[in-house]
Amino acid sequence: MNHMNRYCTAVFALFLTAGLMLPGSALADDPEPADDSTNATSLVANAWESDNTTAAPQQDEPTLDVSVNGSIRFNALFRSYGTALEGGNDRVLGDGGFTFDTFRIGGSGSYGGLIFDSELAVYPESFGGVFLQKGWVGYEFSDARQVQVGVSQVPFGIQPYASSSWFFNSSYYVGLEDDYDAGVKAMFTPGNWDIQGAYYMNAEQTDFFAGQNFSRYSYDVAPNSSANYHVVPGDNRLTEDGEVLTPEDAAENPAVIGNLRSDITEQHQFNVKVGYTFDHGDLGSTKIGVSGQRGQLQNLDTGDTDWHAAYAAHFRGRYAGFDAKLQFSQQELNAPLTQEEKSTFNDLADVNYGAEDFVVMGAYAFPQRVAAEHTVYSSSLAYHIPVNAGPISEIKPYYDFSLVTKNVDAWNDNATHDIGFLTTAGPLFVYTDLNISKGHPFNHPADNFASVMAENNDNEWRTAFNLNIGIYF
Secondary structure, eight states, X not given: OHHHHHHHXXXXXXXXXXXXXXXXXXXXXXXXXXXXXXXXXXXXXXXXXXXXXXOOOOOOOOOEEEEEEEEEEEEEEEESXXXXXXXXXBOTTSSEEEEEEEEEEEEEXXXXXXXXXXXXXXXXXXXXXXXXXEEEEEEEXXXXXXXXXEEXXXXXXXSSOSOOSSSOOGGGGGTOSSOEEEEEEEEEXXXXXXXXXXXXXXXXXXXXXXXXOOOSSSOEEOOOSOTTEXXXXXXXXXXTTOOBOOHHHHHHOGGGTTOOOOOEEEEEEEEEEEEEEEEOGGGEEEEEEEEEEEEEEEETTTOOEEEEEEEEEEEEEEETTEEEEEEEEEEEEOOOOXXXXXXXXXXXXXXXXXXXXXXEXXXXXXXXXXXXXXXXXXXXEXXXXXXXXXXXXXXXXXXXXXXXXXXXXXXXXXXXEEEEEEEEETTEEEEEEEEEEESBTTBSOGGGGGGTBTTOOSOOXXXXXXXXXXXXX
């Protein structure tokens, strides 16, 4: 079955690429891709061969055009709960502090019809250190047709973001917003249409052959970095040999808290996204669309596979300075666990759910449990206010709301209200956010972090204030 899957995916990728290479002179007058496309700026327009036998003027040799870009950001985070967290697990920045966030460096450019884009992210070591966010090379056949090969943004939902705040909406933390994977993506934007299709062989892992590494930007199902442990919720944290971990031992290994050993990884994922933009003239525009994805989850210990899938309906309206984003999405992730793995979990864990009710996802070097079946409601309202006050050119207030419901009745929902504004002053971008949430991974006690997108046993409203200061170049 695996050989057949690989054969089908290879044939699909071949035909996808070949379809984009067919003559397309009828598309010569197509407009630039829609703003919601991941290819918002066309780099090169390729001239198609003409059937005219008259000698055409000699074309200049292509030149290499490269643009280097990046950013450095700092973060001031203040939360409403103390540093002495449950279990005595003290955090220096538990109440808040001012610290380095990230440094990014990237480059994009073109050579004739060839185009490329890449970005390397440098985070504190505790958040994954150095890893690739994106990196692809492609070919632009016309203003309306393009192929990308490498680590690219997955065509799913509102892009580039379904939210406006620095915290992101909950769709990001289940892998359905600003996700990046490794494979082939094709984009076709005739007129007001935005059509994208992709095949991803695997996630954007930084270790070869699906290594156990959560050092990545976007959330994926990935092998658990604490593979030597069977760790269960509550106080019964056990090694695979059945030895009880003391609170001190667990504190020294925070990555293993609340995680079951899980060697499950993503592979062979297909994505399709279709959107249409209604132009309202001076009033603005409305874009509606649907997205779907389906792929495999593989158990690296046994080679067994099962499927995962998601779909979404999305709306974006831009009316003068007003910007509205609405998205509804559902996802199901079926981990191919063996009966022994299920039984081991059920025997060790004193909980009211099974091992098949969650998967282990993660990013920024941290694993966490995510409900295997969930629904995400996401919305964002923003308004662009032009400002002429020294270097400040715009202030954009926004309100983001997201809700995650789960198919396990005993588990608590995740709800997030984010009220804030973005201040723009040339290369300086400052996000100011007030996050009021119940079950947000970045506004949650560390002891319950691993379970926040599954059980969310804490289920308390918490408040965080965040100031993110970034220079972009």
